[in-house]
Amino acid sequence: MSDYVKASPHFFNIVKVAFAVALLCLLFFAFFVQAPLQGPADIGRVPNPSKSAWFLMWTQELVSYSNAMIYLILGLGLVFLLLPWLPISRPADKAQWLPADQRTVNLLALLSFCGIVLLTVIAMYFRGENWSFVFGF
Amino acid sequence: MKEDDFLKEFIRHLFPRVVLRSNLRLTYTFCLGGLAFTAFLVLILSGALLLFHYQPSTERAFASILYLENSVPGGWYVRNLHRLAGNTFLILLFLHTLRVLLTGAYRKPRELNWIIGFVILCLALFEGYTGYLLPMDQLALWATQTGMNLLATLPFGELLRSFLVPDDVGQPMSLVRFYVLHIAVIPLCMLILCMLHFYRIRKDKGVLPYL
Numbered sequence: 389m390s391d392y393v394k395a396s397p398h399f400f401n402i403v404k405v406a407f408a409v410a411l412l413c414l415l416f417f418a419f420f421v422q423a424p425l426q427g428p429a430d431i432g433r434v435p436n437p438s439k440s441a442w443f444l445m446w447t448q449e450l451v452s453y454s455n456a457m458i459y460l461i462l463g464l465g466l467v468f469l470l471l472p473w474l475p476i477s478r479p480a481d482k483a484q485w486l487p488a489d490q491r492t493v494n495l496l497a498l499l500s501f502c503g504i505v506l507l508t509v510i511a512m513y514f515r516g517e518n519w520s521f522v523f524g525f
Numbered sequence: 526m527k528e529d530d531f532l533k534e535f536i537r538h539l540f541p542r543v544v545l546r547s548n549l550r551l552t553y554t555f556c557l558g559g560l561a562f563t564a565f566l567v568l569i570l571s572g573a574l575l576l577f578h579y580q581p582s583t584e585r586a587f588a589s590i591l592y593l594e595n596s597v598p599g600g601w602y603v604r605n606l607h608r609l610a611g612n613t614f615l616i617l618l619f620l621h622t623l624r625v626l627l628t629g630a631y632r633k634p635r636e637l638n639w640i641i642g643f644v645i646l647c648l649a650l651f652e653g654y655t656g657y658l659l660p661m662d663q664l665a666l667w668a669t670q671t672g673m674n675l676l677a678t679l680p681f682g683e684l685l686r687s688f689l690v691p692d693d694v695g696q697p698m699s700l701v702r703f704y705v706l707h708i709a710v711i712p713l714c715m716l717i718l719c720m721l722h723f724y725r726i727r728k729d730k731g732v733l734p735y736l
Contacts, residue, residue, distance in 0.1 A: 392546065395540050395542055399549060402559075403556075406559040407563050410564060414567050414610050414613060419605070421605060423604045425594065427662060427663050429587065429695050438668075440672045441653060443653055444654065458678045462679070477632050479633040480629045485628055490629055494627060
């Protein structure tokens with residue numbers, strides 16, 4: 389048991405600090421980051437381009453290439469969901485960053501993460517009228 | 526036992542009694558799960574305050590947001606906080622999921638907690654989406670409309686769409702459904718799953734990271 393320490397206070401101190409830091413940051417930045425509010429909803433005024441919520445923009449960008457891309461998203465989601473049962477993932481004996489015995493998963497996760505960020509940035513800043521590619525800056 | 530002690534004991538029992546010393550390194554987990562849960566708590570509290578002024582009707586929703594912003598003392602701040610906490614929550618959950626993947630923490634024997642976490646992430650995205658419509662401004666209407674078009678491309682998407690939007694996006698029935706899902710159904714499911722997530726961490730103690 390020498391590698392173990394009691395959760396209280398060792399673990400709880402970290403939890404408390406994390407809680408306080410997150411809370412203070414949110415309370416502070418809420419003074420400066422304005423929640424957007426446009427004019428009242430009007431079904432007759434269609435914006436061009438019409439963009440989805442920021443966290444879904446990567447799916448919108450992907451589907452803009454082809455509707456079939458939705459199956460790529462679903463397939464990838466399913467792969468990640470079932471990851472513990474796939475042959476590429478063996479039971480873990482210890483936890484560490486980027487373990488060598490799951491290189492495929494590391495690569496898949498990093499590529500997916502970078503892809504989602506890239507697609508979100510393209511959709512957010514580089515899409516203009518009729519979803520044409522424009523330079524946002 | 527005093528009420529304060531009872532609460533402390535209850536919180537302690539959600540977590541493991543002992544933890545691996547090496548798992549307490551900050552660079553190991555970056556406390557992303559704990560930070561995300563904090564943002565979730567802020568969302569619940571700020572959302573509860575917004576409920577006192579928000580009116581979920583197509584005629585009154587936008588006006589009630591304007592009233593909240595301009596006439597309620599601190600109303601603009603609570604709305605800013607809710608929005609900021611919502612965005613922060615999603616980013617932290619996303620990063621937490623990536624951390625779990627890259628540290629192999631999803632693997633057996635923690636596969637059940639991986640599934641629970643995955644469902645929490647999906648529910649959080651759905652929660653964010655349902656909240657988007659509520660202000661009933663142009664951004665809300667068209668972002669939701671675009672989301673519905675995306676949903677329609679999914680298998681059984683039309684069925685889901687007809688449940689979420691029985692009339693049309695921004696019409697009375699769809700607003701009420703989004704409202705009920707956003708303030709009650711999804712947060713309750715998420716809260717239950719978060720408790721289960723913490724409980725599983727306690728059950729699986731000693732193997733992998735905790736935060």
